[in-house]
Amino acid sequence: MNDLQTELNGVLQFAKAIEQARGIMLTAPWYAFSPNPEQELAAAEKQLKHQIAAALDEGFVVHDPLHPEFRVMNQHNQYGLYNPDNKYFAATIASDGIYIIRGKKGTSASLEIQVGAGNPGYNENLTSPITVDQIDGEKLNLRSDDTFELYISREKPEGAENWLKNYKDDFEANSVLIRESFMDWDKEKGGTWYIERVDTVGRPNANLTPTLLNDQYARASKYLINATKGWVKFVDRLRANLASDYLSQPRPTQDGSGLPGQWNAAGFFVMGPDDAIMITVSKSKAKYQSIQIGDFWFNALDFCQRQTSLTAAQAQLNANNEYRFVISAKDPGVTNWLDSCGTQNVFVFMRWQGLPEGEEPSTIHAKKATLSELRECLSDEPFFGPKKRKAQLAARKQSALTKPRGFRNI
Numbered sequence: 001m002n003d004l005q006t007e008l009n010g011v012l013q014f015a016k017a018i019e020q021a022r023g024i025m026l027t028a029p030w031y032a033f034s035p036n037p038e039q040e041l042a043a044a045e046k047q048l049k050h051q052i053a054a055a056l057d058e059g060f061v062v063h064d065p066l067h068p069e070f071r072v073m074n075q076h077n078q079y080g081l082y083n084p085d086n087k088y089f090a091a092t093i094a095s096d097g098i099y100i101i102r103g104k105k106g107t108s109a110s111l112e113i114q115v116g117a118g119n120p121g122y123n124e125n126l127t128s129p130i131t132v133d134q135i136d137g138e139k140l141n142l143r144s145d146d147t148f149e150l151y152i153s154r155e156k157p158e159g160a161e162n163w164l165k166n167y168k169d170d171f172e173a174n175s176v177l178i179r180e181s182f183m184d185w186d187k188e189k190g191g192t193w194y195i196e197r198v199d200t201v202g203r204p205n206a207n208l209t210p211t212l213l214n215d216q217y218a219r220a221s222k223y224l225i226n227a228t229k230g231w232v233k234f235v236d237r238l239r240a241n242l243a244s245d246y247l248s249q250p251r252p253t254q255d256g257s258g259l260p261g262q263w264n265a266a267g268f269f270v271m272g273p274d275d276a277i278m279i280t281v282s283k284s285k286a287k288y289q290s291i292q293i294g295d296f297w298f299n300a301l302d303f304c305q306r307q308t309s310l311t312a313a314q315a316q317l318n319a320n321n322e323y324r325f326v327i328s329a330k331d332p333g334v335t336n337w338l339d340s341c342g343t344q345n346v347f348v349f350m351r352w353q354g355l356p357e358g359e360e361p362s363t364i365h366a367k368k369a370t371l372s373e374l375r376e377c378l379s380d381e382p383f384f385g386p387k388k389r390k391a392q393l394a395a396r397k398q399s400a401l402t403k404p405r406g407f408r409n410i
Helices: 003-026 037-060 210-241 371-378 386-402
Strands: 071-073 086-092 099-104 110-117 130-136 147-153 163-165 175-181 192-197 263-270 275-282 288-295 309-311 322-328 337-339 345-353 365-370
Touching (some): 003 037, 037 071, 130 163, 322 371, 365 371
Antiparallel strands (some): 086 175, 099 147, 099 192, 110 130
């Protein structure tokens, strides 16, 4: 077999993996019983697109722990319910290496750096990265210009001011994740950082060959199949455990899964074109508090062109120091409207990060009714008309695309 055929095998392998992944998506246990299969299909295809993009990054960007590179995750290559308030940076490491992250801390409401065991997302067995070690941005030792160096290794290097270990019990770390959470898209600034392995600094990486390319496609293919199987299981479990038209009360993240120290609340609502959900929650002392809606494939809805999420800094408080959100397909004429984008199965997710020690989020009140019925409860809300909405959405698009995650100062 010549080199060209070897290279082609990798491409064909990934093409077959896409077909297999699509088949897994479209044979999801709930798909055949969906009252709206057309919308279900569109949501499945969107999730598949995200998984494909993530798989290619896994195969080609973060494949080499000898020459690590941060993969920037965004709404286009992030699996699952991508948080529009976050910037994510992920890299692959090896437990026998010594790594340095050199960075400059920004002004985000929350910054967390985690070292984990396991690949991002879920695999077929529904395991995701287990947190091996982590550090909160406020605990970083910074220089006068807010720059820092953070070591990741088995033993703490002499003189290291910031250090994370790369093993815990039987878990050997193979990934690092930086998560910035922004409360105010316009005022807060993101940080900058890069990662390098100490013993390979200055050493070139391997030359590109058909064999190497084939290996990268093979890694991407394996990731795609495992992630798709795991994702369907995850969503199926989610659907089984969440009662329809119910929003849970806040609960802490379970140990070893997700962001330690985060509280969240989740709910699932079946929405007709004239239905609406009103959610009331008090303002907390958390460094970061937000609400977001998606579909029941755990896809985030468009947050650039539409208002499908709000942070505590973006939302309007009422006279009782509460946030009152309304989720509906039709504009209810209130500031804190969350646009369901016509989604029939609406998933609601709320987050709290950086709560003072010993404090918990307040009780959440959720009510589902027709929009006309809810208007009686909204009589004290000032009317938010079409002109104001147009200006609000225009400002949101500019902030979403230019401030925390893109070009600045334009």
